[in-house]
Amino acid sequence: MRNVVRGIAVGLAVVLTACGGGASPGTSASTNTYQGKTIQFGAILSLTGAGGVYGPSSKNGIDLAVEQINAAGGVNGATITVTTQDDASIKQQSAQVAQTLIQQGNLLALLGPTLSNSAVAVHPLAESFKIPILAVSTTGINIVPDCNYPNMTPCTYVFRDSLGEESAIPANIMVYSQNAHPKTGVLMVANDDKFSSDGGKIVAATVGKYGIQLLDTVEFSKTTADFATPVTRALQKHPDVIFITSLGGIPATIMIEARKQGFTGQFLGGNGFNTAKVSKQAGAAGKGAQSGSAWYINNTFTSNAEFVKSYRAKYGSDPDQFAAQGFAAIKILADSARRANLTFSDVAGDRTRLRDAMETVNVNTPLGPFQFTSTHDVRQTIWIIQMDGSGGFTLVQPVKPS
Amino acid sequence: MAQQILNAIFIGSIYALFAVGYTLVFGVLDVLNLAHSAVFMLGAVFAYSLVALHGVPFLPAAVIAILACGVLGLVVEYVALRPLRRRQAPPISALISTIGLALIFVAIVEQATPGTLFAWLWQDGANSVRFPTGAVPNPTFHVAGLTIEAVRLGILATSIVLMLLLGYVIRFTQAGRALRAVAENRRAAALLGINVDRLFASTLFLSSALGGLAGILFGLAVADISPYIGRDQVELKGLAVIVLGGMGSIPGAVLGGYLLGLIEVLAFVRFGSNVEAGVAFAALFLMLVVRPQGLFGARLRERL
Numbered sequence: 001m002r003n004v005v006r007g008i009a010v011g012l013a014v015v016l017t018a019c020g021g022g023a024s025p026g027t028s029a030s031t032n033t034y035q036g037k038t039i040q041f042g043a044i045l046s047l048t049g050a051g052g053v054y055g056p057s058s059k060n061g062i063d064l065a066v067e068q069i070n071a072a073g074g075v076n077g078a079t080i081t082v083t084t085q086d087d088a089s090i091k092q093q094s095a096q097v098a099q100t101l102i103q104q105g106n107l108l109a110l111l112g113p114t115l116s117n118s119a120v121a122v123h124p125l126a127e128s129f130k131i132p133i134l135a136v137s138t139t140g141i142n143i144v145p146d147c148n149y150p151n152m153t154p155c156t157y158v159f160r161d162s163l164g165e166e167s168a169i170p171a172n173i174m175v176y177s178q179n180a181h182p183k184t185g186v187l188m189v190a191n192d193d194k195f196s197s198d199g200g201k202i203v204a205a206t207v208g209k210y211g212i213q214l215l216d217t218v219e220f221s222k223t224t225a226d227f228a229t230p231v232t233r234a235l236q237k238h239p240d241v242i243f244i245t246s247l248g249g250i251p252a253t254i255m256i257e258a259r260k261q262g263f264t265g266q267f268l269g270g271n272g273f274n275t276a277k278v279s280k281q282a283g284a285a286g287k288g289a290q291s292g293s294a295w296y297i298n299n300t301f302t303s304n305a306e307f308v309k310s311y312r313a314k315y316g317s318d319p320d321q322f323a324a325q326g327f328a329a330i331k332i333l334a335d336s337a338r339r340a341n342l343t344f345s346d347v348a349g350d351r352t353r354l355r356d357a358m359e360t361v362n363v364n365t366p367l368g369p370f371q372f373t374s375t376h377d378v379r380q381t382i383w384i385i386q387m388d389g390s391g392g393f394t395l396v397q398p399v400k401p402s
Numbered sequence: 403m404a405q406q407i408l409n410a411i412f413i414g415s416i417y418a419l420f421a422v423g424y425t426l427v428f429g430v431l432d433v434l435n436l437a438h439s440a441v442f443m444l445g446a447v448f449a450y451s452l453v454a455l456h457g458v459p460f461l462p463a464a465v466i467a468i469l470a471c472g473v474l475g476l477v478v479e480y481v482a483l484r485p486l487r488r489r490q491a492p493p494i495s496a497l498i499s500t501i502g503l504a505l506i507f508v509a510i511v512e513q514a515t516p517g518t519l520f521a522w523l524w525q526d527g528a529n530s531v532r533f534p535t536g537a538v539p540n541p542t543f544h545v546a547g548l549t550i551e552a553v554r555l556g557i558l559a560t561s562i563v564l565m566l567l568l569g570y571v572i573r574f575t576q577a578g579r580a581l582r583a584v585a586e587n588r589r590a591a592a593l594l595g596i597n598v599d600r601l602f603a604s605t606l607f608l609s610s611a612l613g614g615l616a617g618i619l620f621g622l623a624v625a626d627i628s629p630y631i632g633r634d635q636v637e638l639k640g641l642a643v644i645v646l647g648g649m650g651s652i653p654g655a656v657l658g659g660y661l662l663g664l665i666e667v668l669a670f671v672r673f674g675s676n677v678e679a680g681v682a683f684a685a686l687f688l689m690l691v692v693r694p695q696g697l698f699g700a701r702l703r704e705r706l
Contacts, residue, residue, distance in 0.1 A: 048512045049630070052528020056515070089528075191675065220675045225416075225635040226624050228409040229667050230675065249530020249626055256532070256625045260542055261405075261549045277529045281625075284535065316516075 034076035037344045039108055039337050041082045041330075042101035044122060046114035049089025050193075050222060050248045053277050054322045055114045058136050059084055061326030062111065064307075064314055069330065075337045078344075080330070087113055094118035095125060102129050106347060108337070108354050109134060111329050115247075116140030117194040123147035127155045130348065132355040135160035136329045137322050139168070139271045140198040145375040157355055159376040161332060161367070162325050165195075165270050168292030169202045169245075170209075171382040171399040176268055176290055177210035179396075182240035185212050185268075188230060188254060190246040191219040199245025199270040207243075215239055222247060231257040244269045251289075252281035259285040266290070273387065274321045280391035287389030295324040295367050296383035296395050307366040318392075319366075328365035335363040403671070405548050410667035411660065412554045412623060415561035418659025419616040420636050421643035422565060422652055423609040429650030430585045430605045433496040437478050438613050439632030439640065440507035445471045445614025446621035446631060447511055451523050453537050460538045464618050471614025475606035478503060483606070484599070504633070511629040524629075532625040557619045564612070565656050572652065581605065585650070642686050648696030657697055661685075 043062055045055035066080050074080065085101060087094035094113045101107055102125070109132040113122050116138040124147055126133035135143060139162050142149035147158045176182065185207060189200030200217070207214050215237040220230045231254060234242060242258060244251045244267060251272050258267075266288065272278065273291035282289065297308060297318060307327055311319040319327075336357035342350045362371050373379050384396040420442055427435045448467035452458040458466070482499040514520035515527045543550045572578035583591040584601050592598045620636070621627040643662050647654025662682060669681035689696065 046528075048509075048528045050528075052512060053530070056527055218675070221679060223634045224675075225620075225639065226409065226413040228412065228624075229406060229670050232405045232409060233671065248528075249628060252530065252532075253624060253626045260551060262544060277526070281530050281532055283532075 032077075033344065034074075034078040034342065037078040037342075039075055039078050039080050039342070040106055041080065041333060042104070042107045042110045043082050043084040044087050044094055044097050044101065044110060044112035044114075044118075045084055046089040046094075046118070047084075047086040049087075051089040051114040051118075053248045053275060054137050055086070055089075057275065057320050057322035058112070058114060058326035060311070060315055061319065061323035061328075062136075062330055064311055064323075065327045065330030065334075067314075068310065069334050075334050078337075078342075080334060080337075082111070082330070083107070087118055089115060089118070091115075091118045091121050095121040098122040098125050102126070102131055107131065108342070108347070108350055109333055111136055111326070111333075113138070115193075115195060116143060116198065119143055119147075120149075120194060123155065123158045127157050130157055131351050132157050132159065132358060134329050134333065134358070135162055136325045137162045137271075138195075139163065139165045140195050141166060141201070144377045154375065157351075159358055159372060161328050161365075161370065161378055163271075163292075163294035163378050163380060163382065165199050165202050165245075167378075167401070168294070168382055169199060169270050170206045172268060172270075172290060172292035172384055173203070173206050173210055173212070175384045175397060175399060176241070176266065177212065180266065182212055182266065184215050184237070184239045185241040185243055186215050186234040186237055186239040187217045187243045188234055188246070189217065189219055189244075190222045190250065192221050192223075193247055196222070196246045196272070199272070200243075202270075203243045203245060212241065222250060224250075227253050227257045228261075230254075231261055231263075234258070235261055235263055239265060241266045241268055243267075245272065247272050249278065249281055252278050252286060255282045255289060256285040271321075274385070274393075276318060276320050276391055276393075279387040279393060282387060283391075284389045286387040289387045290396060291385060292399070293321050293383045293385045293393075294378070294380065295321040296385060296398075297393065298395065299366075299368075299383075301364075301368065303364040303368075304366040324366040328367050328370060331363050331365050332358065332361050332370060336361050404546075406667050406671050407664075408548060408550065410663040412557060412663075413667070414660035414663025415558050416616055416620050416623065416659075417636065417639055417643050417662055418565065418656045419561045419612060419619065421640045421647070421655040421659050422568065423612040423616070424640050425644045425647070425650055425652060425655040426568075426609040426612075427605060428644065429652070430581060431483065431496075431602055433483065433493050433500070434641075435478060435483075435500050435606070435609070436497060436637075437482065437500040437504040437507065438609070439637035440504035441471050441474050441478070441610045441613045441632075442617040442620070442636060443511070443629060443632035444474060444507060445617030446627045447524055447617075447629075448614070449618045450531060450533060450621060450627050454531070454534050455522070455525065460533070464615075467618060468611050468614045471617075472607040472611035474507075474614075475608070475610025476603055478610065479603050479606040483602070508629050508633060526628075528629060530626050530628040532627060533622060538622060551623075553622050557623055560615070560619065564615070565652070568608075568612075569652060577604075639682075642682065645696055646686055646689055648698040651696065651698035654696055654698030661697075 047055045085097040119138045145154035146152045147155035190196035218230045218234045269291045274293045340353040340357035382399040385393040449463050452463035482503045486495050511524050512528050514524040516525045540553045580596045643658040647658030670678045
């Protein structure tokens with residue numbers, strides 16, 4: 001009881017001080033409103049299942065950023081917390097987890113979900129509850145702004161900091177074409193996953209521009225047991241390039257099988273290539289496999305160098321693109337929250353204030369200086385990278401956003 | 403096309419080996435052991451972990467992994483099956499309890515990362531890995547435009563030898579006769595002095611050891627080891643195989659395995675992947691309509 005009384009007294013004192021100094025609204029006023037408060041976010045990530053290749057990295061990035069910001073005094077004195085829930089890479093579970101998080105009632109924003117396939121279910125939910133949601137790894141088509149696709153009304157609470165495949169895949173194909181002038185290709189695409197099939201559509205729509213003839217499109221299910229059969233079919237056409245758009249370990253499995261069957265050409269792919277796990281599984285078979293990435297580990301600008309250093313110190317391993325995007329997401333939300341004049345009493349109002357502040361965010365992240373486009377998407381340099389054959393990547397060249 | 407037929411034979415032999423374990427338990431105990439796919443996965447995981455994390459050479463690692471899977475079969479029997487049998491629960495309860503066990507096995511692996519309780523077993527969470535390059539010598543032959551890997555030839559040989567051996571044991575040895583007697587009529591077998599519980603336990607051991615071996619071979623052949631290879635890639639197909647071949651029939655499971663491999667590959671080549679699974683399951687449906695007992699399920703009074 002005595003503690004409660006003391007708590008109220010301290011609270012009153014803080015409020016009174018705030019009022020006293022509050023004649024001019026500004027940083028000092030909001031500092032005092034924020035002091036001692038908690039800014040709560042929720043994250044829906046695929047820690048298990050097919051997306052379990054990416055989700056844990058995102059979580060590591062998110063946790064690291066939260067730890068750093070809180071250690072440096074928080075957001076104007078308020079502490080950030082993130083509640084992370086696993087959606088097991090299942091769309092329905094993702095929606096259910098999102099619903100539960102939203103209905104807790106005190107979260108200011110959500111992060112995720114990991115997979116585009118799940119985003120289709122989760123983002124419209126966040127939009128209808130008017131809670132800002134920041135996608136940290138979804139790269140499919142129609143993620144932002146038309147989250148209710150085919151309804152094209154722009155969603156106003158949905159953002160992403162993950163570079164879309166519509167930017168990354170064409171940039172990668174352009175760079176490879178300019179360097180190697182391939183004539184023919186075969187597309188290998190998983191047809192039962194939004195991320196993968198979107199990637200396939202983008203490849204098919206892009207290759208013609210660079211004079212590459214698509215000889216065949218080999219579709220497969222992500223539960224295919226043995227990739228020998230699809231690979232045999234792809235190789236029958238003797239393509240210069242095999243385009244792979246698929247999730248998890250599948251790109252690596254295809255590369256290994258294709259090399260076994262004697263393929264000596266080039267692998268080009270999408271975001272599914274961009275994790276060290278896939279590069280490691282592919283090993284020597286993956287050497288030279290090329291993709292467009294939102295991030296490159298050896299970039300030396302300060303916000304990246306510091307991120308890589310502190311990530312290694314905390315986790316004892318190298319970060320990947322997904323960790324960088326998760327880290328960037330918290331930087332973005334923290335910067336927005338700092339400027340949002342949150343009240344901490346009106347959750348609905350605070351969510352909208354945070355959303356408004358996100359639209360004008362301008363912050364340094366491991367991805368580079370970060371701003372949203374008018375459609376809440378990413379505008380950033382694309383790093384064209386290659387697998388190095390031993391679990392890492394090397395930079396081919398950066399492509400500036402057009 | 404010849405290459406595709408070869409592909410079908412290789413994947414067919416893995417399906418067959420997996421399904422033989424499935425059908426063995428069904429034939430003897432009359433329950434579907436749905437933890438079989440998790441044991442299949444653990445076979446690959448055990449062998450991988452011994453080779454990659456503990457530096458054991460491949461062959462001894464494979465033997466240890468197969469034995470470990472046999473022991474897991476005993477776990478299935480003692481934890482998920484026997485207590486229910488004691489209470490004379492209907493077979494559907496055993497189905498559910500083995501699903502539960504499968505979920506636990508998968509969860510243990512998918513949650514294992516460095517620093518966790520099971521880090522000695524697995525450190526890659528939900529990721530896919532493969533045996534370290536060079537762990538198994540795998541010369542690849544290119545003959546007349548065909549690619550043939552030594553590993554896949556080995557798989558084919560292992561599967562055929564093991565299945566013949568199993569057939570011999572069941573048909574011509576004392577233990578096999580006891581097994582068939584129990585499958586025929588549990589009570590009568592017990593009255594004849596056969597220790598039914600011990601036989602059930604050995605069936606689970608044998609079946610799970612075979613499942614584990616199938617998992618190891620799968621991991622070798624397709625370079626994909628993850629917590630989900632059992633659940634996502636072979637579980638349903640294994641069920642299809644034993645329905646196709648006749649529930650509880652070992653020759654049926656073998657033939658069904660190769661048949662499913664062939665149907666899948668032909669459907670893929672002819673119609674593309676959109677209908678691959680559809681064609682396989684249409685064949686299954688057709689079989690159920692035309693011959694509900696499956697290929698070899700005719701003589702229901704004589705099982706295995």
